[in-house]
Amino acid sequence: MKPQDVDVLLRIMQIADAPQNLDAMQYVIFQFDFKDYEQFILECPPGSIRFNNFLRVAVFCDNLGVLVDGGGVDAETVFELYPIPWSKMEPIVMGMRRELTWPDLFDYFERLGKQYQKWWEPKAKKIKLPEAPKPEARPAMRPAARPTLVQATRLARPGIPVAARPGAGVVKPAAKPAPKPAAKRSKKAAKKKR
Numbered sequence: 001m002k003p004q005d006v007d008v009l010l011r012i013m014q015i016a017d018a019p020q021n022l023d024a025m026q027y028v029i030f031q032f033d034f035k036d037y038e039q040f041i042l043e044c045p046p047g048s049i050r051f052n053n054f055l056r057v058a059v060f061c062d063n064l065g066v067l068v069d070g071g072g073v074d075a076e077t078v079f080e081l082y083p084i085p086w087s088k089m090e091p092i093v094m095g096m097r098r099e100l101t102w103p104d105l106f107d108y109f110e111r112l113g114k115q116y117q118k119w120w121e122p123k124a125k126k127i128k129l130p131e132a133p134k135p136e137a138r139p140a141m142r143p144a145a146r147p148t149l150v151q152a153t154r155l156a157r158p159g160i161p162v163a164a165r166p167g168a169g170v171v172k173p174a175a176k177p178a179p180k181p182a183a184k185r186s187k188k189a190a191k192k193k194r
Contacts, residue, residue: 008073016060016082024056028085037095058089058106065108068115075112079119086113
């Protein structure tokens with residue numbers, strides 16, 4: 001890899017690892033499950049966090065596609081680092097193209113996604129995934145842990161109540177503070193008191 005290729009790749013990684021981009025990619029990979037554009041727009045209207053997450057991933061992948069198409073970065077290197085969720089996002093992009101009459105919207109993302117599928121299919125056949133443990137071999141499930149403050153604030157959504165943690169709101173009285181020793185008065189303060 002040439003130094004300029006490494007520099008481009010490091011810049012891409014820096015952009016992808018920005019917290020909002022990381023959150024967006026995690027949303028698309030782990031939670032996004034829309035197959036219908038109209039349903040997506042009803043549940044995730046423009047300006048909503050989920051809509052913005054969708055757009056953020058689509059723009060990032062479209063930009064990656066421009067770099068791959070222009071020879072700025074090697075496609076295989078990109079595929080090893082990032083999943084390209086075109087097949088998951090395609091129905092929504094197609095709906096956007098129809099509604100906006102923008103036939104080439106995210107076209108580099110589409111090309112990159114199709115290349116990714118061709119690259120991934122033979123590789124997936126070679127990879128052996130571990131089998132799930134048998135039910136009797138699984139350890140007993142622990143009760144769910146309380147979310148940390150960071151998790152709770154990330155999971156909180158306006159208008160959706162969050163269940164209280166056990167023991168929340170219970171305040172134990174604090175121990176009474178030790179009495180303060182009487183302060184010595186200065187001679188001037190003693191005279192003023194008289």
